[in-house]
Amino acid sequence: MIYLDQAATSYPKPPEVGKAMCLALQTAGNSGRGGHLLSLEASRLVFEVRWELARFFGAEDASCLAFTANATESLNLALLGVLRPGDHVITTELEHNSVLRPLYSLEKRGVEVTILKADRLGVVDFSNLGSHLRLNTRALVVNHASNVTGNVVDLGFVGEFCQDHDLILIVDAAQTAGWYPYDLQHSPIDILAFTGHKGLWGPQGVGGIYVKPDRVGVRPLKTGGSGVQTFSKTHPSEMPEALEAGTLNLPGIAGLGAGLRYIQNLGLSQIRKNEAELITYFYQGVRGIPGIEVYGDFSCLNRCPIVSLNIEDMDSSLVSRLLAEEYGIFTRSGGHCAPLMHAALGTKERGAVRFSLSHMNTKEELDVALQALAELAAGQGREYHG
Amino acid sequence: MAKTRVVVTFRTTTEAMAWERTCKTEGLPGRLIPMPVEISAECGLAWIVSKEEKEPLLMRARQLDLSYADVIELKKETR
Numbered sequence: 535m536i537y538l539d540q541a542a543t544s545y546p547k548p549p550e551v552g553k554a555m556c557l558a559l560q561t562a563g564n565s566g567r568g569g570h571l572l573s574l575e576a577s578r579l580v581f582e583v584r585w586e587l588a589r590f591f592g593a594e595d596a597s598c599l600a601f602t603a604n605a606t607e608s609l610n611l612a613l614l615g616v617l618r619p620g621d622h623v624i625t626t627e628l629e630h631n632s633v634l635r636p637l638y639s640l641e642k643r644g645v646e647v648t649i650l651k652a653d654r655l656g657v658v659d660f661s662n663l664g665s666h667l668r669l670n671t672r673a674l675v676v677n678h679a680s681n682v683t684g685n686v687v688d689l690g691f692v693g694e695f696c697q698d699h700d701l702i703l704i705v706d707a708a709q710t711a712g713w714y715p716y717d718l719q720h721s722p723i724d725i726l727a728f729t730g731h732k733g734l735w736g737p738q739g740v741g742g743i744y745v746k747p748d749r750v751g752v753r754p755l756k757t758g759g760s761g762v763q764t765f766s767k768t769h770p771s772e773m774p775e776a777l778e779a780g781t782l783n784l785p786g787i788a789g790l791g792a793g794l795r796y797i798q799n800l801g802l803s804q805i806r807k808n809e810a811e812l813i814t815y816f817y818q819g820v821r822g823i824p825g826i827e828v829y830g831d832f833s834c835l836n837r838c839p840i841v842s843l844n845i846e847d848m849d850s851s852l853v854s855r856l857l858a859e860e861y862g863i864f865t866r867s868g869g870h871c872a873p874l875m876h877a878a879l880g881t882k883e884r885g886a887v888r889f890s891l892s893h894m895n896t897k898e899e900l901d902v903a904l905q906a907l908a909e910l911a912a913g914q915g916r917e918y919h920g
Numbered sequence: 921m922a923k924t925r926v927v928v929t930f931r932t933t934t935e936a937m938a939w940e941r942t943c944k945t946e947g948l949p950g951r952l953i954p955m956p957v958e959i960s961a962e963c964g965l966a967w968i969v970s971k972e973e974k975e976p977l978l979m980r981a982r983q984l985d986l987s988y989a990d991v992i993e994l995k996k997e998t999r
Contacts, residue, residue: 566933569954569965577965581937597934761933764962775932 536863536899541681541709541840541890543731543738548796551736551789558788565782566761566775576784583791584774590794591726592717593744600743600774601782605708606632608727608743611777612704613637613675615752616725619644621672624663624701627652627874628677628687633706634874637675646670652878655831656683663695673702679709682875682888683830684813684840686710693722702750708732709838712794713809715802724750735797736790740783745773752777800893808893813839815897816889819904825911829879829886839891842870845911850885853910857887861906865889926974927956927966928981929989936965939986948980949973959992 537545558579563572565580585596593599602608613636617623623640625633627649637647648666652658663674674696679686689705696703704725707714711726712733718726726744730736745752757769758779770776797805814835820826825846830837845853854867868885869876876882889903928950930936940952950969955962969977971993978991 567963569952574952577933577937578940581934581941584934585938585941596938597932760963762931762962762964764964765960770932772931772935774934 536861536895536902538889538891538895538899538903539864539866540892540895541684541732541838541888542866544733544735544892544894546894547737547789548735548793550792550796554792555737555785555789558785562784562788565784567759567781579784579791580782580787583787583794586791586794587742590798591711591744592719592721594719594747597773598718598744598747600745600777601787602741602743602777603739603783604731604741605706605727605729608729608741609633609675609704609706610636611743611752611755612725612727613640614755615777616673616702616704616750617645620670622646622648622668622670623672624648624650624666624674626650626658626676626687627878628656628658628680629675629872629874630677630681630706630708631871631873632708633675633677649874652875654878654880656680656685656829656875656879657831658687660687660692660695663692667699671699671701673704675704675706677706677708678714679838680830680872680875681709681840682842682870682872682879682886684709684838684890685831685834686714686836686838689721689723696724697722709840712797713802713806713838718744718746725752730786730790730793733797734790735793737786737793740786740790743777745777747773754779756780805893809839809891810835812891812893812895812897812900813837813841816891816900816904817841819900820907823904823908823911826907829881840888842886842888843907844881844884844886845907848910850881850887853887856910857903857906861902863903863906924971925968925994926971926991927953927959927968927994928977928991929955929959929966930964931987931989933965935987935989936967939967939981939988942984942986943967943977946980946984948977950977956994958994958996 562576565576588596609632702724707728711728724746729741731738756779829842850867854865857863866888950967955964
């Protein structure tokens with residue numbers, strides 16, 4: 535089996551991730567729910583991972599980071615918890631449905647939404663951002679890297695624009711957390727939404743949200759048990775508990791901590807170097823196969839390790855199925871929950887086959903994938919399966 | 921023998937954990953206990969020290985910019 539669906543979730547997880555999760559189940563109680571040994575151990579575990587994440591992301595302190603279930607929950611929090619009727623928000627066609635759907639919902643409640651166009655390469659031109667500014671523009675939400683093309687948005691210009699116009703900058707880091715070296719306390723990013731199970735190498739079901747202190751308030755989407763201020767009728771307003779009602783996913787957080795330590799031991803720069811080599815190798819190999827169309831802007835090397843493609847007029851789901859069934863190569867076909875991006879790329883009707891890599895992959899695996907693509911592009915298998 | 925104690929209270933569990941982590945690193949006295957009902961029947965944690973340890977602890981906490989909610993002397997004797 536060759537796993538090339540790392541943008542969906544990273545695989546295989548380092549063994550220490552599973553061990554940390556099992557240990558948490560066996561040795562910890564409920565975080566923030568008492569003063570006995572097992573509860574304290576759980577609280578300490580949660581705090582250590584929070585603190586390590588804060589250091590990793592360059593956040594001001596641990597209280598800036600709240601745990602969530604995933605990037606989708608974090609983005610829902612950021613959008614539904616910040617924007618109010620009458621506000622205007624700017625976003626892009628690069629976005630995942632985890633941004634678009636909350637925004638469509640907010641639009642029905644009186645939030646004005648502007649969506650910046652992407653070109654045929656899936657690139658957004660931010661140079662005319664000023665022309666979209668309104669008196670009520672409150673925030674800009676942007677995908678740091680496309681989950682379809684792997685292209686990275688330059689947050690330098692966007693961040694400066696947001697600072698100059700006092701806009702809240704919300705960044706979807708689903709593909710970039712654990713890949714991009716964030717330094718949040720010195721960055722214009724006000725809210726960062728991330729998941730734990732991709733580049734951070736943790737398990738599914740745990741993610742987080744960074745909220746810049748003293749800059750923006752996020753209204754919670756859920757309230758309830760908090761472990762403090764029991765007799766108050768309102769949920770605590772202090773971060774991070776303000777955004778963490780209910781029992782936390784302790785095994786998930788323990789696994790996320792182990793994943794984080796794993797990538798820190800490897801080093802982000804080494805991971806990026808390794809992945810850049812692999813994706814360049816794969817992209818060059820793909821370009822040499824007649825009949826394959828690749829999507830995205832490959833003139834820039836600063837990109838996440840993703841190559842999305844189609845073979846002539848073949849259905850992307852058929853290609854992905856043949857790769858899995860005939861060659862044992864796992865990819866993802868379809869629209870990747872990014873409908874506007876696929877419309878911009880001209881692949882709304884057929885989707886694309888996404889190959890997403892990580893440092894866990896090898897050139898030997900990519901050679902097998904390239905050979906499989908060459909065979910499929912040459913027409914082998916299509917008559918039988920067509 | 922039981923004696924007079926002082927507790928430091930916190931607004932959140934995260935604040936309590938940050939306090940404990942720094943105190944352990946700095947070798948400062950005290951330990952976490954459930955919030956004494958004498959102060960509040962609410963959930964939460966408190967850091968308990970002897971009365972004699974209070975001032976040096978708070979002085980160091982201020983130097984380290986450690987945040988907390990309140991400092992309360994327990995009227996009832998406790999262990």
